Amino acid sequence: MAKVDVRKLNVWFKDKQVLKDVGMEIRENTVTAVMGPSGCGKTTLIRAINRMNDIIEDSHTTGEILIDGENIYNRSVSVYELRRKVGMVFQKPNPFPKSIHENIAFGIKIHKIAIGRKLEEIVEKSLREAALWDEVKDRLHDSAFSLSGGQQQRLCIARALAVEPEIILMDEPCSALDPAATAKIEGLMKGLSEKYTVIIVTHNLQQAARVSDFTAFMYLGKLEEYGNTRSLFENPKSEVTETYITGRFG
Amino acid sequence: MSRLLDSGLEQLTTMLLKMGETAEKSISESVEGFMQGRDATKKVHELSEVLLTMTVSVEDKAFELIVKYQPVASDLRIINSYMKIAYDLERYGRYAWDISFTHKKLADSQKCVYSWDLMEKMSGKALEMVHISIKSLRDQNAELAKTLAKTENEVDEIYFKHLDHLSKAIPRTKCVVCNLLVARYLERIADHATYMGEAIVYIATGEKLTLR
Numbered sequence: 001m002a003k004v005d006v007r008k009l010n011v012w013f014k015d016k017q018v019l020k021d022v023g024m025e026i027r028e029n030t031v032t033a034v035m036g037p038s039g040c041g042k043t044t045l046i047r048a049i050n051r052m053n054d055i056i057e058d059s060h061t062t063g064e065i066l067i068d069g070e071n072i073y074n075r076s077v078s079v080y081e082l083r084r085k086v087g088m089v090f091q092k093p094n095p096f097p098k099s100i101h102e103n104i105a106f107g108i109k110i111h112k113i114a115i116g117r118k119l120e121e122i123v124e125k126s127l128r129e130a131a132l133w134d135e136v137k138d139r140l141h142d143s144a145f146s147l148s149g150g151q152q153q154r155l156c157i158a159r160a161l162a163v164e165p166e167i168i169l170m171d172e173p174c175s176a177l178d179p180a181a182t183a184k185i186e187g188l189m190k191g192l193s194e195k196y197t198v199i200i201v202t203h204n205l206q207q208a209a210r211v212s213d214f215t216a217f218m219y220l221g222k223l224e225e226y227g228n229t230r231s232l233f234e235n236p237k238s239e240v241t242e243t244y245i246t247g248r249f250g
Numbered sequence: 251m252s253r254l255l256d257s258g259l260e261q262l263t264t265m266l267l268k269m270g271e272t273a274e275k276s277i278s279e280s281v282e283g284f285m286q287g288r289d290a291t292k293k294v295h296e297l298s299e300v301l302l303t304m305t306v307s308v309e310d311k312a313f314e315l316i317v318k319y320q321p322v323a324s325d326l327r328i329i330n331s332y333m334k335i336a337y338d339l340e341r342y343g344r345y346a347w348d349i350s351f352t353h354k355k356l357a358d359s360q361k362c363v364y365s366w367d368l369m370e371k372m373s374g375k376a377l378e379m380v381h382i383s384i385k386s387l388r389d390q391n392a393e394l395a396k397t398l399a400k401t402e403n404e405v406d407e408i409y410f411k412h413l414d415h416l417s418k419a420i421p422r423t424k425c426v427v428c429n430l431l432v433a434r435y436l437e438r439i440a441d442h443a444t445y446m447g448e449a450i451v452y453i454a455t456g457e458k459l460t461l462r
Contacts (some may be wrong), residue, residue: 132307206320234327234456235327241323245322246253246321247255
């Protein structure tokens with residue numbers, strides 16, 4: 001069974017239909033890259049997976065997204081719980097204006113996951129999983145803003161991991177980072193997929209090719225092609241995909 | 251709008267087609283020399299040396315394009331296949347040289363008429379395959395490339411018939427050994443023509459076919 005099963009998903013913002021009948025099955029413990037030209041609906045697609053589009057005024061969604069077989073758009077589903085289960089990392093690192101430690105501990109406290117020693121263990125574990133622990137263990141109470149851009153982004157990943165999610169959505173997580181920081185985050189993604197299901201939106205084709213197991217190519221709100229990353233980059237089935245990934249687009 | 255990669259791919263294609271012409275010339279020269287009982291070593295040696303140098307240039311250019319542009323999809327298939335084809339063309343040159351050298355060494359570049367009808371048939375088919383492999387490369391014609399499979403089977407059939415014939419030859423003269431070796435080189439040339447065909451199909455369709 002797919003971890004995430006998107007079925008006939010349509011999303012409108014006011015009168016504009018942004019996603020059109022999108023359907024895809026995302027396997028557990030894989031990295032799936034979603035790519036496509038600006039405005040193709042890739043960010044809207046991943047934001048639909050933790051119902052972030054709900055907060056946009058005049059947005060309207062039809063279709064289903066099943067996570068572990070349950071439609072997340074069912075009335076009975078708690079959006080609060082859903083967003084704990086499906087974490088998100090944004091394009092620009094957005095740490096809270098608090099200490100490194102507080103950035104991680106905040107979600108754990110809010111979700112009442114742990115207190116005391118257990119909380120400290122989760123803070124350390126999350127920072128380790130985000131490959132940041134060694135760099136910050138002696139300065140946990142410094143401001144998060146004292147970290148470099150790449151470290152801040154890994155802090156945001158650690159913050160997402162701290163609330164024990166199952167799926168991690170990443171919306172162009174490296175677009176504001178230099179090559180060295182990007183390489184660290186990319187290495188991290190591969191490791192994270194052993195435990196989590198990672199879905200990443202990227203404009204960087206080479207990044208999609210490097211980090212993902214499966215790649216989705218979106219065009220004009222539709223899922224144009226979806227498949228094994230190697231096949232898609234070696235021998236795409238769709239002419240539009242071929243045109244886009246070889247840089248002949250537009 | 252043309253991409254930066256396009257001019258590099260054009261250069262690579264031009265280099266490979268030039269290699270194709272040279273390779274075809276080297277094989278024609280050596281096979282005709284053998285069939286006509288004429289020493290072709292000098293010319294064939296020159297051509298095979300040129301092919302060696304060209305292979306290195308094609309590989310260098312292909313690496314440059316990979317490093318600079320990280321090609322994908324059809325671009326990647328072209329570059330990957332061109333590198334393989336460059337190797338096949340280099341082998342054409344090598345076998346052309348082997349034919350001429352063996353012919354000179356064992357038969358003093360005279361006509362070796364033993365089992366001649368089979369030699370004629372086999373060399374004709376090998377030359378035809380070389381021509382088709384290079385034409386299908388130039389025209390990027392996957393359908394034409396696929397026809398190589400049938401001819402390669404025919405070459406194999408003649409080759410084994412020929413082997414059988416030569417192994418029973420008495421006396422085992424240098425000429426018989428020369429024919430045996432030349433038949434082997436022709437069979438290898440046919441194999442490389444087929445490998446080229448596979449690479450051309452892959453460029454055009456992305457399909458990894460085995461034509462052998």
